[in-house]
Amino acid sequence: MKKLNYWITGVACLFLMEMPVHAQDGISAKKIMQKSRDVSKMPGMESVTLLRIVDAKGRERIRKITMASRDEGNVEKRIIKFLEPADVKGTGLLVFDYEDKNDEMWLYLPALRKTRKIVSSEKGRNFMGSEFSNADMAAPNLPDFMLKRLPDEKTGGVDCYKVEMTPRSEALAREYAFAKKIVWIGKKDLVMRKAVYYDRDGEIYKVLTAGDVVELDPVHKRYIAREMTMVNKLNGRKSYIKMLQVQYNSQVNPEYFTLTYLQK
Amino acid sequence: MRLMIWIWLAGPVPLFSQGLFEQALSPVESKGYVLNGYVRGMEWVGEKAGASVWEQKSLYAEGALKLKAGLGKTGDAFVDLRFRGGLPGSIEGNGADLREAYVNLRFGKLSFRVGTQIDVWGRADSYNPTDNITPVNPLFHSPNPDDMRLGNFLFKGTMALTPSLSLEGVWIPLYKESVLPVNKDMDTRVNFMGTQLPSVELKNSGYAFRLNLDRPAGGISLSWFDGFEPYPGLQFGGVSQDGEGNFRVDIAPVPFREQVAGLDFETILGSFGLRGEFAWRRTVNHEEYYNRAWPGLRYVVGVDRTFGSFTFLLQYVGHYVLEYTEPADPDDPAASPVLLIQYFNRMMFRQLDRVSHLVSLRPSVSLLHGELQAEVYGEYNFTTKEYLLYPKVQWKASDQTQLSLGGNIFHGRKNTLYDMVRPLMNGVFLECRLTF
Numbered sequence: 001m002k003k004l005n006y007w008i009t010g011v012a013c014l015f016l017m018e019m020p021v022h023a024q025d026g027i028s029a030k031k032i033m034q035k036s037r038d039v040s041k042m043p044g045m046e047s048v049t050l051l052r053i054v055d056a057k058g059r060e061r062i063r064k065i066t067m068a069s070r071d072e073g074n075v076e077k078r079i080i081k082f083l084e085p086a087d088v089k090g091t092g093l094l095v096f097d098y099e100d101k102n103d104e105m106w107l108y109l110p111a112l113r114k115t116r117k118i119v120s121s122e123k124g125r126n127f128m129g130s131e132f133s134n135a136d137m138a139a140p141n142l143p144d145f146m147l148k149r150l151p152d153e154k155t156g157g158v159d160c161y162k163v164e165m166t167p168r169s170e171a172l173a174r175e176y177a178f179a180k181k182i183v184w185i186g187k188k189d190l191v192m193r194k195a196v197y198y199d200r201d202g203e204i205y206k207v208l209t210a211g212d213v214v215e216l217d218p219v220h221k222r223y224i225a226r227e228m229t230m231v232n233k234l235n236g237r238k239s240y241i242k243m244l245q246v247q248y249n250s251q252v253n254p255e256y257f258t259l260t261y262l263q264k
Numbered sequence: 265m266r267l268m269i270w271i272w273l274a275g276p277v278p279l280f281s282q283g284l285f286e287q288a289l290s291p292v293e294s295k296g297y298v299l300n301g302y303v304r305g306m307e308w309v310g311e312k313a314g315a316s317v318w319e320q321k322s323l324y325a326e327g328a329l330k331l332k333a334g335l336g337k338t339g340d341a342f343v344d345l346r347f348r349g350g351l352p353g354s355i356e357g358n359g360a361d362l363r364e365a366y367v368n369l370r371f372g373k374l375s376f377r378v379g380t381q382i383d384v385w386g387r388a389d390s391y392n393p394t395d396n397i398t399p400v401n402p403l404f405h406s407p408n409p410d411d412m413r414l415g416n417f418l419f420k421g422t423m424a425l426t427p428s429l430s431l432e433g434v435w436i437p438l439y440k441e442s443v444l445p446v447n448k449d450m451d452t453r454v455n456f457m458g459t460q461l462p463s464v465e466l467k468n469s470g471y472a473f474r475l476n477l478d479r480p481a482g483g484i485s486l487s488w489f490d491g492f493e494p495y496p497g498l499q500f501g502g503v504s505q506d507g508e509g510n511f512r513v514d515i516a517p518v519p520f521r522e523q524v525a526g527l528d529f530e531t532i533l534g535s536f537g538l539r540g541e542f543a544w545r546r547t548v549n550h551e552e553y554y555n556r557a558w559p560g561l562r563y564v565v566g567v568d569r570t571f572g573s574f575t576f577l578l579q580y581v582g583h584y585v586l587e588y589t590e591p592a593d594p595d596d597p598a599a600s601p602v603l604l605i606q607y608f609n610r611m612m613f614r615q616l617d618r619v620s621h622l623v624s625l626r627p628s629v630s631l632l633h634g635e636l637q638a639e640v641y642g643e644y645n646f647t648t649k650e651y652l653l654y655p656k657v658q659w660k661a662s663d664q665t666q667l668s669l670g671g672n673i674f675h676g677r678k679n680t681l682y683d684m685v686r687p688l689m690n691g692v693f694l695e696c697r698l699t700f
Binding site: 046047048053059061062066067068079081083084085086087089096104111112113114116117118119125126128129130237245246247249252253254255256258259260264 | 283284285286288289300302382384387408409410422424427428430476478480481482483530531532535536537569570572633634635660662663664666697699700
């Protein structure tokens with residue numbers, strides 16, 4: 001009898017191991033990530049954001065930016081302008097984020113009095129000298145990743161789906177600057193609450209946590225995390241993003257997303 | 265019909281109220297004005313001309329006040345006022361310098377900028393043959409290339425024809441010269457006279473147009489300039505005697521008119537940025553009036569690529585002189601002062617050879633999360649064998665303070681431009697800047 005019990009338990013375990021994890025509630029990793037991407041997409045949004053960068057010795061740098069975004073179907077347009085510190089004030093970035101092709105990006109540098117069209121493939125580059133990467137500032141491009149659902153887990157007291165994202169190729173891993181990422185997505189609002197980044201050696205090197213989630217568009221059920229913290233475990237640096245003001249605006253002025261406005 | 269045109273120019277009835285983004289960019293509306301600026305100290309030492317000792321090339325402190333004031337919803341005003349104090353008689357000049365002071369006015373699709381301003385055209389790096397509006401002082405010692413630009417009074421209008429197509433028009437009522445890269449006290453046998461400025465008349469004003477098309481795939485501009493070339497050419501002014509009775513040759517900088525048709529573009533090819541600029545210059549009677557540049561073609565093509573923290577920018581610059589003739593030999597003892605001045609002018613305008621080829625490379629690296637930036641600009645002229653190396657390291661010690669360290673190495677054979685500017689520009693600099 002005892003042997004039979006062991007056998008049954010063993011077979012059941014094997015079955016569970018083979019069974020796709022998403023079977024527990026019928027939602028695949030891809031669907032979770034797609035829904036999470038969808039709830040973060042707004043027809044239009046404007047914000048003023050503070051970025052605080054603290055190095056391992058506790059020295060602090062502050063960046064203040066203002067941003068506007070507008071969703072035009074196959075392309076999400078974003079414009080970012082630096083407000084502080086004074087030496088980079090006026091610097092601007094215009095991004096056309098396409099779903100099916102590489103982004104288009106322009107950088108305006110007041111010191112040069114010129115706008116430069118720049119290559120957008122550097123998704124892994126740090127964002128404004130912080131521990132966030134350029135890719136962290138946008139919704140993930142899902143076709144770039146193999147997605148695997150992991151057992152659900154709570155984080156920060158919130159019930160979450162847990163999904164593993166692995167870049168589909170070595171080139172993409174280099175571009176995104178991580179070998180694997182595990183994300184926690186809130187079950188209720190589908191907002192990403194946490195992400196852990198792994199390097200090529202399988203070691204954790206960055207941890208992102210998100211908080212102060214608010215419903216920005218009650219009609220379309222769009223949510224946003226107004227605070228994000230990224231901790232780099234390798235160099236001890238931390239970066240904090242806090243949206244000081246955020247405004248849902250489905251009528252964002254399309255003229256913001258032009259080179260003329262970028263240079264204004 | 266006229267009414268329709270005015271309605272179109274004035275733009276649509278504002279469908280979009282001012283949002284958070286625009287409010288954040290326009291704090292002048294809440295405060296009335298915004299004041300920024302910097303204070304910096306600059307030390308530049310280099311080898312003394314003709315001697316193997318070092319001397320102070322430049323030493324100055326500079327304060328800048330940049331004021332932006334609101335003019336309601338239709339515009340704003342901007343002033344960049346600089347105060348400089350340093351070595352007496354320095355090329356940078358001492359005292360107050362109103363670098364820019366202008367008013368912006370916006371009426372729907374039309375906008376105007378009127379006043380002393382700096383207007384930069386062209387998409388290439390460092391060499392911009394389509395950029396002929398703003399004069400420069402290439403001898404200004406500063407790690408920031410923009411400091412070499414000189415503001416000039418302009419009327420500028422921009423019309424947004426569509427979101428991606430715009431037309432700029434510039435009227436230059438007064439001529440303002442670029443500073444010639446020569447040491448005017450170097451040779452006691454030569455007397456540099458004052459520039460023979462064109463009279464203040466409407467017929468002596470300049471104008472320029474630029475049509476810009478900026479699409480996601482890239483941007484392209486067509487431009488036309490008709491006005492005085494910012495660099496004057498030199499002209500023989502006669503022979504005079506100094507106070508001690510020594511004879512000397514008088515030389516006068518004399519501006520000349522030119523027309524320049526230009527095209528510049530930029531696009532992305534895979535992981536490479538691609539930029540180019542082409543200009544056709546027209547001058548008349550250049551053989552008779554030898555202060556004038558010769559007609560010719562100037563062209564620049566460059567690629568840039570970023571690898572992680574490293575960026576490389578490679579560029580080719582070419583000159584082609586139309587109606588070319590051989591210049592005089594400056595070492596010929598029988599050469600007249602006129603021929604020597606003619607030689608100088610052609611050297612200045614890079615027209616000693618029918619065709620010349622120059623390649624530049626600018627590798628740069630951003631380290632310590634952007635706190636440390638290092639770059640080297642290097643160029644080599646395959647035709648004249650001149651080269652320039654310009655290394656620069658900048659460290660942002662905090663959000664407000666920045667230290668810059670670098671140097672210039674100009675080198676050229678005898679009777680070349682870089683051999684002439686070498687004593688003025690070669691050296692090492694250190695700058696400390698605090699921005700507020």
